[in-house]
Amino acid sequence: MATKAGGTGRFTQDEKRRDSDHVSFLKHRSFRWLWIALLLSGAAIAGYLMIDQQPRPNGGTWYGYTLGTIGVLLILWLSLLGVRKRRINPGAWSLKAWTSAHVYLGLSLIVIGTLHTGFQIGWNVHTLAYVLMLLVIATGIYGVAVYATLPASLSANRKEMTRAQMLDALTAIDRQLESAAQPLGREDADLVIAAMNQDPFSLGVIGRLTGNFYGSCRTHYALTELEDDEPGMERVYPLLEKRLAQLDQIRGQLRIRALLEVWLFVHIPLTIALIAALTAHVISVFYYW
Amino acid sequence: MAFLIRTIDFTATGREIVRDRVAEQASLTIGRAAENDIHLPDLAVEQRHVRIDTRADGTLSVEALGTLGFGLDGRVVTEGVIDPRTGGEIALGAARLAVARESDGSTSITIRQVVAEEGKTDALRGFALASVLPSKRAMSWVFSSAILLLLLAIPVTSHLLRTPAKPDPTGKTPGTVLLDSAWSSGELSSKHHTLADNCESCHVAAFESVQDETCVSCHKDIGEHAARPRLAKGSPPLSPGDALQWRIGESLGKEGPLGCVACHSEHEGPVRTQAGSEAFCGDCHEKLDTRLTDTDLANAHDFGKAHPQLRPIYYASFGAAGPVRAAPGTRPIERSGLKFPHDVHMSRTGGAARMAVSLGQYGKPLDCKDCHVLTPDRMSFREVKMEDACEGCHSLVSGRTAVGGFSKLRHGDVKDLAEDLARISSGPRPRVAAGPARQRPGQIGSASPYRADFGRPVRAYIGLSNALGPGGVCTECHLPTRGPTGQADLVPVNLPDRFLTSSFFNHEAHTKQKCSDCHAAETSKAASDLLMPDLKSCRTCHLGASAVKTAKIVPSDCAMCHAYHLPAGQWSAKGAPPHYKPPPPPPTSESAAAKLAKARP
Numbered sequence A: 001m002a003t004k005a006g007g008t009g010r011f012t013q014d015e016k017r018r019d020s021d022h023v024s025f026l027k028h029r030s031f032r033w034l035w036i037a038l039l040l041s042g043a044a045i046a047g048y049l050m051i052d053q054q055p056r057p058n059g060g061t062w063y064g065y066t067l068g069t070i071g072v073l074l075i076l077w078l079s080l081l082g083v084r085k086r087r088i089n090p091g092a093w094s095l096k097a098w099t100s101a102h103v104y105l106g107l108s109l110i111v112i113g114t115l116h117t118g119f120q121i122g123w124n125v126h127t128l129a130y131v132l133m134l135l136v137i138a139t140g141i142y143g144v145a146v147y148a149t150l151p152a153s154l155s156a157n158r159k160e161m162t163r164a165q166m167l168d169a170l171t172a173i174d175r176q177l178e179s180a181a182q183p184l185g186r187e188d189a190d191l192v193i194a195a196m197n198q199d200p201f202s203l204g205v206i207g208r209l210t211g212n213f214y215g216s217c218r219t220h221y222a223l224t225e226l227e228d229d230e231p232g233m234e235r236v237y238p239l240l241e242k243r244l245a246q247l248d249q250i251r252g253q254l255r256i257r258a259l260l261e262v263w264l265f266v267h268i269p270l271t272i273a274l275i276a277a278l279t280a281h282v283i284s285v286f287y288y289w
Numbered sequence B: 001m002a003f004l005i006r007t008i009d010f011t012a013t014g015r016e017i018v019r020d021r022v023a024e025q026a027s028l029t030i031g032r033a034a035e036n037d038i039h040l041p042d043l044a045v046e047q048r049h050v051r052i053d054t055r056a057d058g059t060l061s062v063e064a065l066g067t068l069g070f071g072l073d074g075r076v077v078t079e080g081v082i083d084p085r086t087g088g089e090i091a092l093g094a095a096r097l098a099v100a101r102e103s104d105g106s107t108s109i110t111i112r113q114v115v116a117e118e119g120k121t122d123a124l125r126g127f128a129l130a131s132v133l134p135s136k137r138a139m140s141w142v143f144s145s146a147i148l149l150l151l152l153a154i155p156v157t158s159h160l161l162r163t164p165a166k167p168d169p170t171g172k173t174p175g176t177v178l179l180d181s182a183w184s185s186g187e188l189s190s191k192h193h194t195l196a197d198n199c200e201s202c203h204v205a206a207f208e209s210v211q212d213e214t215c216v217s218c219h220k221d222i223g224e225h226a227a228r229p230r231l232a233k234g235s236p237p238l239s240p241g242d243a244l245q246w247r248i249g250e251s252l253g254k255e256g257p258l259g260c261v262a263c264h265s266e267h268e269g270p271v272r273t274q275a276g277s278e279a280f281c282g283d284c285h286e287k288l289d290t291r292l293t294d295t296d297l298a299n300a301h302d303f304g305k306a307h308p309q310l311r312p313i314y315y316a317s318f319g320a321a322g323p324v325r326a327a328p329g330t331r332p333i334e335r336s337g338l339k340f341p342h343d344v345h346m347s348r349t350g351g352a353a354r355m356a357v358s359l360g361q362y363g364k365p366l367d368c369k370d371c372h373v374l375t376p377d378r379m380s381f382r383e384v385k386m387e388d389a390c391e392g393c394h395s396l397v398s399g400r401t402a403v404g405g406f407s408k409l410r411h412g413d414v415k416d417l418a419e420d421l422a423r424i425s426s427g428p429r430p431r432v433a434a435g436p437a438r439q440r441p442g443q444i445g446s447a448s449p450y451r452a453d454f455g456r457p458v459r460a461y462i463g464l465s466n467a468l469g470p471g472g473v474c475t476e477c478h479l480p481t482r483g484p485t486g487q488a489d490l491v492p493v494n495l496p497d498r499f500l501t502s503s504f505f506n507h508e509a510h511t512k513q514k515c516s517d518c519h520a521a522e523t524s525k526a527a528s529d530l531l532m533p534d535l536k537s538c539r540t541c542h543l544g545a546s547a548v549k550t551a552k553i554v555p556s557d558c559a560m561c562h563a564y565h566l567p568a569g570q571w572s573a574k575g576a577p578p579h580y581k582p583p584p585p586p587p588t589s590e591s592a593a594a595k596l597a598k599a600r601p
Helices: A010-021 A025-050 A062-079 A095-117 A125-158 A163-180 A186-197 A205-210 A218-225 A233-287 B120-127 B136-161 B190-195 B212-218 B228-234 B240-251 B278-285 B342-346 B351-358 B386-390 B414-426 B449-454 B458-468 B535-539 B592-599
Strands: B003-010 B016-023 B027-031 B050-054 B060-064 B070-072 B075-077 B079-082 B088-092 B095-101 B107-113 B397-400 B406-408 B480-482 B488-490
Touching: A025 A062, A025 A095, A062 A095, A062 A233, A062 B240, A095 A125, A125 A233, A125 B136, A163 A186, A163 A233, A163 B075, A163 B088, A163 B095, A163 B120, A186 A218, A186 A233, A205 A233, A218 A233, A233 B120, A233 B136, B060 B070, B060 B088, B079 B088, B342 B351, B406 B414, B414 B458, B458 B488
Parallel strands: B003 B107
Antiparallel strands: B003 B016, B027 B050, B050 B060, B060 B079, B070 B075, B070 B088, B088 B095, B095 B107, B397 B406, B480 B488
């Protein structure tokens, strides 16, 4: 770098921006939000230990109400990330900073929420809200973890093919299979037709997440049923093997994407459910004061 | 090496036209230019796009001639190898060239035009997990509506629409609010457990905290620790946080820090209500005099370190109307009106002991329990009755009855005594003997009817004044005095039923101790000794709650001897309710003389 760090030249500033573009939201501004979250959690724990809460610590003491208020405000703000990320507007509204704060302040909610309960857990709306909050946080942790690890394997699995190319390849193989399978008898031809007609996306959630594909795979079934040394198989069998390999790649893509996306299907609906449970919690507490 | 080039086209009506030609050469070029072996009139194809060469092993190498790649089995490459036995497909623009080995050994290239696939992007959606899951929005709606309906709307609606009912402490009335059990933050205490299904018995109105009025509707007999203004004045200042919470709470209708629920917090699990801790009492009583300047109570917070001297009540003068509390640090002289040297009675060798040994009802020297019997509440002792406790030795037998029994003087009322003495003086007449035992004339014996009828009448008077006077039978135990008109009388007996009235002492819990460990009865020579132990003797075993428990030391918080709502009584879960009913003020023991005084006009 020719110019000194901290310079005011336009180039330096652009470099700084470009550098920061490649800093993970977890490390944003040297973990600024991590420190803020740790400070908040530490302060909450210290207060819990030092403040004499009569008759016993729970959500109904002044400290409990304070923690509860901080908690509910945090939850509402954290849930606004979904709104914020859809609003592309100018101003000092770094989405990265917002995401960083979302992750770390969300984690600090474990401490704040738990202290707010005063460790009183039961089968009631209050604990429902607490458990929903923990589930949302747990799925969030999972989400951060898979975003950090899975994209690499997703990319490796693609082998420089786009999703459309994967499907094209499958279609190409199918066209060849169609002509190659002409000499086959009825039974064998049916196996090939069944393999070609199966939708590669017919896997359900469980199938996608577990990667247990072969149970219902017709191509795999056809390969186990057909003999590669039978007459007419010399083209069909290798094509079916190619088809299975292509399917494996597509399904690998499905599995990794499922692992990458599944948390949001829990995180988001449970967040909304949490806000509903929080509403019921707050209202019920004061309804039966 | 020959290639069979087969072009498949479609007519406008959809009919397939197949044209075959054979190219006898080892390599082919494909492109848009007319000179290519396979000519594809498609703008997306280069002029000379691809060349296919036959390799020595029979496979075909396919290679792009320009920079633009081509599709080989679905993937875009610039060079590749096709084994004609398994076949392959080359994509160039809209054309698909399927390469295959024919049965005659030649390689066929079948050219077809494909229609651009529509809805391909739709097909790509299948990659996303969203394609097999309900949408997040739908799930959010379902979850949140279910929660809001079940846990909020139904309880609130049924609460608003219910017919309010009076609280039923028996718990037999079920609650009418639906699903509000999901609102309970914890189980109710053991005593309130019957109310668990009826939230609205305590939570009467919406958004209104539980009111004292509701508590008192069942707990009618509960006593206030002190008057509310004095409680407020004596309480220490609240912490800023608590003060703020109470200010907000009170502005919203919550009863202040002196309300029932401020201490009795519920939904803390199925436990018994705990008595206040030493710190709880100490909050106010440690420095009570600084806030409640006119109080008679001394400061107290730790029994071992800061507790005022015990102040038993006693009668300070003969025949006093009521007992007084001993001043701290004094040796009270009790004026009970009795003569009773404890040492004489408790001696293991003296005359009293000898006499008790000789009597069947004792059979051994006297013990405390021969006279003092615990009350059922184990706190104090029953009144000592002359007839039960004393008369075995201090007999009031006055003579033989005609039927062979004994007559005795009645105890308790001087009037009765006078009657009984008069009867002795006139004496019961022996029956006139009906048998042959004839009396000789002139023999006027003491037992004769003559003596009884005509003897001197002074004995009755002498007897009464003798009995009440010094050396008489009554003054063995009682103190003589003169009545309002100068007649002989006895000092009334005054003994309180309980000596420590602001606390309770469970004698049964102390059965490991001997009575004389605390009450110096063995050495007390006179009834004027008040045999109540002092603080020091308690502290040999009992120290404050923070003391370390040992074989001898019992850490004792305030609630061991004091109760909050009933300072003089012990909180007890046993016994017939209401267990917290305050006892009547300690009555003075009604002595015989007191009754006598009442009977007199």
